[in-house]
Amino acid sequence: MTVHEHGRYSTGLEDLPYRSVPEAAVGRLAVYLRVLTSMIEQGVTTISSEVLAGAAGVNSATLRKDLSYVGSYGTRGVGYDTARLVEHIERLLGLTRHHSIAVVGIGNLGHALANYPGFPDRGFPVTALFDLDEDLIGVPVGGLPVDHVDSIPAVCAEREVTIGVICTPVHAAQGVCDLLVAGGVRCILNFAPVVLQVPDEVEVRRVDLAVELQILSFHQVRRGSGNGVGPVVEPINPIAVSR
Amino acid sequence: MTVHEHGRYSTGLEDLPYRSVPEAAVGRLAVYLRVLTSMIEQGVTTISSEVLAGAAGVNSATLRKDLSYVGSYGTRGVGYDTARLVEHIERLLGLTRHHSIAVVGIGNLGHALANYPGFPDRGFPVTALFDLDEDLIGVPVGGLPVDHVDSIPAVCAEREVTIGVICTPVHAAQGVCDLLVAGGVRCILNFAPVVLQVPDEVEVRRVDLAVELQILSFHQVRRGSGNGVGPVVEPINPIAVSR
């Protein structure tokens, strides 16, 4: 894999003659995108790799390499045109397409996500909500009525849902996942603390809050200094942790 | 950074002889831990690396290497004793210590997290809630009254909060972060879509939901097949994406 084209390529038609992009770079590009849109709102029209890297919290060389996956849209001696850069990153990330999302499991978390403004603001409208609880069916949450989980395949196919968000309890997650896949959903964001089994063509990203806390816990302990209350005693950690 | 000690080191006192653990392995260990506790509940007392790896969605060699960071607690020809393994992973991750968490920003998401059973269930009790909204101050959420953000330093120090969770809007995040640090918090879980600037001794983990969606969007497009509605046409993606 990693065909590694010879540096440049023709922009042939309108879609995707891009190179192989490392997974890690994709995540960073999304971050750059956010920083850039924020910059544009402040009237910034041009930005250097150094400044953008600082704002995104990465090395400037890494940033330039990431942007090289998008194409060469900088001007030497000047920097990058913010608007143009946003445009091309969005193209690479597939944000020019229509993506509608479905939220399954309207508990506390599902409720919050159904109302999360960051989704529609970023071009991901929530177009379907599902739950098992009969009392919730038909009740509008964030302006959208809740449907029964049994109708997931039909509704997802009809509304062309491309991303499913699972916020159910653990025991229901796999079943819901299967229903989403049956409905043609190929991308799943899973908040349930379980590893979902899916066909190869489906992409799952898991957000496990407890795991995040446990990773923090690990670092807390490694960082030395007992329960970090009070003034900082020493920033140097005695035990090596590779990054 | 990355001092990379020669394999083993002495922690001197009670917390024992663990090696330098790669960052990526820490995250996976937390996943193994979850799978294992689930297994134990089902009465499983012994498990092989192959089975555990399958359940956790990783390669069995990777799993064995990860477990080797914890120590050699398997039995050749048999597998791992589940209870013993859980015990040692918990020790490595620092879960034997007391970790209390504070949630800042009691909007939809903060509300959900304050009530999230996964936190206390995993040994992370929520002991403080903060918001800026005067109408919320004093109101109990999940049985805990909300305090004003101005009292963050004092309350966090007093209640020995070790982990701060930021669910505020973007513009408030950095200020809240500074207050948490002032209160002695060394670990922060950040849901606000912004890169926080913190001193070196503070560890931040960011959960950016929009970024997750954008990564999924990227894969959606790469996977070929237009808006994936209807039956699967082809699982092979025409463009190389390095993993």
Add this chain to the structure above:
DNA sequence: GCGACTTTGTTCCTGCGTTCACAAGCGGCT
């Protein structure tokens, strides 16, 4: 119009992480 400065794009290199593959070790079976 030309020189110097700035910043990009890329190449090389180093180091980590993952995987393969095998030897060591342990239990069970005969």
Add this chain to the structure above:
DNA sequence: AGCCGCTTGTGAACGCAGGAACAAAGTCGC
């Protein structure tokens, strides 16, 4: 008691990602 088969633990190789450094390139000032 000894052998056989199974599984762990680790040594070595491979591939990827990140960082430093440099050459190309374009702009701004004079």
